[in-house]
Amino acid sequence: MAKTPSSGTRRGKGRLVAEKRRAPLAEPRGRKTRAKTAAAKPARPRRGLLGWVLWPFRVLLRLIWALAWRGAVIVALIVAGAVAYNYARIPDMASLADGRARGSVTMADRSGEVFAWRGDNFGGLVTTEGVSEHLKNAVVASEDKRFYRHLGISPRGIAGAMRTNIQAGRGPFSGSGGSTITQQVAKLLCLGTDWDPSLGMTEAEFEADCRRGTVWRKVKEIPYALALELKFTKDEILAIYLNRAYLGAGARGFAAAAQRYFGTSVARLNPQQSAMLSGLLPAPSYFAPTANLERAQERGALVLGLMHEQGYLSSAEYQQALANPATLSPAARQDTGGYFADWVMQTGPDFLTQDTTEDVLMRTTLDKDIQRAAEEALEYVFETKVREGSEAQAAIVVMSADGAVRAMVGGRNTRGAGQFNRATQAIRQTGSAFKPFVYAAALDLGWTYDSTVYDGPLSIQVPGSGTYSPENYSREFYGEVTLTEALARSLNTAAVRLSENVGRDIVRKVAADFGLDREMADGPALALGVSEATLLEMTGAYAGILNGGTSVTPYGLKSLTLRGDTTPLLDHDSGLGERVIQTDAARQLVYMMSRVVEEGTGTRAKLDGRPAAGKTGTTQAARDAWFVGFTGDYVAGVWMGYDDNTPLTGVTGGGLPAEIWHETMERVHAGTPVTPLPMIDPARTARPAPQAQSPRPAPQPQPEREPDLAERILRDVLGTVFGRN
Structure with a gap:
């Protein structure tokens, strides 16, 4: 029987000995580490239902942000490269001002008065210092009132144009484009591409293609417009616009249009003339005063209103301009001799008429009074003596x-x-x-x-x-x-x-x-x-x-x-x-x-x-x-x-x-x-008696000549034979 500690042969208390314990089994290292980490961090609050719902959106936003700033950097680099490329290939202003592929032909009648124009009429290079202040104000007021404040593109204008297009039932990039004057210059320059007959389209078709409002073309306009802003001053960009814009009736540039419609210098345009010319820009052929003067005057009145609203005209100037709308010059009003002009263009050498790259002046035989007389006579007879609705035609020379x-x-x-x-x-x-x-x-x-x-x-x-x-x-x-x-x-x-x-x-x-x-x-x-x-x-x-x-x-x-x-x-x-x-x-x-x-x-x-x-x-x-x-x-x-x-x-x-x-x-x-x-x-008139047969000229009597010896002998012999002397 084992002895208890208090028993024994020795005196006093017995020695205390701790009870031998078995050491616990060692835990795996990983689990111990996780436990310590968990003990070191504060406990994460439990995700509620709303947290689980919003969690995918938070992840998506982080992903979008990461892609966005990286994409923005890439786009910025691409745009910067495109701007640099366009900047390097844009020529000087003098080369850009006259962008015609052919020259012009101006025709004068027998007295020296101009009556017709053919080709692309160009009035010569002008700068903003050489044009009427009213003209600059009219163009800026009607086309791009923030022209002097933006960097070539106007996000506000583009957004407004997109909203207008959508409200009108069109696509956002169809119709109004919200283009700045700089972007319009980019269109006029066709983004630096010149027309070439080998392209398989006419010059007019080429220009129409350049003005198409496709998304890709509008995207390409942005770096080109920025390059223009870096290359030129604002006044130089405006000058290119004033020189290259087509204004109807064959007039290329405002200098040519001033002469074509008003017979005056671009430097002497008054507010109403400036407003009418600026009003032609959206649709030159439709608003041309030679096509419909009243429509052109109504369009000019709208531009005058914009000039007044933006502080370019005082109330008195505005009212005076409205009361005296622009009218055509006598030469522009005449609008006669179109058939004659076309014929003269065909009779001259092609390289100086139809295909001329020069500006040509023609003096012609036309008499404008006789031309008007012929036109009035034809109109009078058809109005008074030909049945209504007749499609018969007539011509006069x-x-x-x-x-x-x-x-x-x-x-x-x-x-x-x-x-x-x-x-x-x-x-x-x-x-x-x-x-x-x-x-x-x-x-x-x-x-x-x-x-x-x-x-x-x-x-x-x-x-x-x-x-x-x-x-x-x-x-x-x-x-x-x-x-x-x-x-x-x-x-x-x-x-x-x-x-x-x-x-x-x-x-x-x-x-x-x-x-x-x-x-x-x-x-x-x-x-x-x-x-x-x-x-x-x-x-x-x-x-x-x-x-x-x-x-x-x-x-x-x-x-x-x-x-x-x-x-x-x-x-x-x-x-x-x-x-x-x-x-x-x-x-x-x-x-x-x-x-x-x-x-x-x-x-x-x-x-x-x-x-x-x-x-x-x-x-x-x-x-x-x-x-x-x-x-x-x-x-x-x-x-x-x-x-x-x-x-x-x-x-x-x-x-x-x-x-x-x-x-x-x-x-x-x-x-x-x-x-x-x-x-x-x-x-x-002394004349011969009438004849019924073809009267060939009668032979004229020939002067007699002295007969020679042989003839005299022959005559004598024949006279003896026939009993004649």
Whole structure:
């Protein structure tokens, strides 16, 4: 039995010994570390329901922020690189000011007054110091009122434009773009890309593409606009804008527009003129004052209101400008001669007209008073004598006897440019208007105005076509008639018989030498005008008759000079060519044609107190009706018909065309002295007896010469044989 500690053999208390304990098992190191860490940190509050809901958003925001600032840095570096790239490739201001791919053509009439412009008119490089202060204020007020305060782009303007587009039901980048003037300059410069014909689009299409409001193009505008701001001062950017902006009617830049519309310098523009020009910027062709002056004035009034609101105009100045809106200069108001201008552009060398890269000044033969007379005459006849709604067309050409064209109307719509010109482009059968050239050939061969020709039934065998039997318009025949009577009555069988007698080849040559040199008919119908010509060609051919038988080439360009030069590159004083028929033949023909107007088919063309001569012409089925004639001063031709060859109803050359001719020439000659026609006077003209056959010139008696010895012997022998002395 074990002894208790108190028992034993020794005296006193027993020795105390601690109870032996087993050491606890050692914990894993990791768990001990986590426990200590947990004890060291304060206890994390438990996530509630809201915390669990918001936790993904907090993570997303941290991710977005991390991506955003990094992306912003990358974008900033890209923009900085793009700005630096554009900055390096932007040329100097002088190179940017005139961005035209072609030059301009300015046309002046015979008195030196400007009447038309073609190409891109450019008034020369201007700076902000050289333009009216009102113009600068108008442009800034209407286009970018914070221009002098932003760095090339306006976030506020872009945001406002996007809001406006969305409210209008468009896409945010469609319609208004909120562009600053600097961004508009970037568009005008096409972000530094120049037009090249090899691109496969016209210059106008290229410019339209540059102004497209796509998102990508607007993005590219930003670094380019910033580069412009770094490259130039604000005034220089504004100057580029003033020089390059298109303002309608071919005017490129405000200097050209000031001259085009107001006939004044860009430095002298008043507030209302400045406001009107600035108002053209959003839509130049639509708001152009030459297209609609009232609309342009209304637009100008809106810009004046902006100038007043922004402190550029006082109340008194604003009211005065409103009360006196800008109006067009006399040259701009004229707006005539568009067909003539287009024709002159086509007759000059392309590298100085259609494709010119220079600024060209043309002096022309146009007479603005005659041009206006022709336009008014055409309008009057169609308003008073043509049924309403008729789509028939007409054309007029007036020229001097040397071929200088004084007026040209190519159709009923006399305003604008680039229209189909029926005076020069419509190639039509001439009808009986061709007959004077048959008679010209006969007269030049010795026939006279009172020689006779038979007007009766006629049948001609045409190889491959059968029998050709012409008839007169009246379906009657008049027997033996003089050439004068045959022409006055426009007798067909007489003309064909005369042509056959003279010879078709001779008739063709005479007509061709007078300027009707298109391919002509081979058969006997040649005499009746089945061949084709333009009105300009026919009028030029008649001018050859008036001037005494000398051919002419119609012309409209007198001289051509480069802007800034004094010596013309081209000079043209006359269209006279070679003589075609003798002067006496031409004088007889003029007399015969005067009978057409006095008592023949052209009596409706007769002028009050002024002699005139001419010839009517009507083609098969009345598809074309002509009257071409002249006074002692001018030749005029009139054509009437439908563009699609539809027959005219109740119209012949002696009808409406003769009346249009009459109205034109009455206006042309108003207040001018009477010039006699260069024709014979039958009462004073000694002439041989009328002849019915082709009168070739009789052989002139030759002076007798002394017979030689052999001839005398032969005569003696023959005289003895035949019993003659």
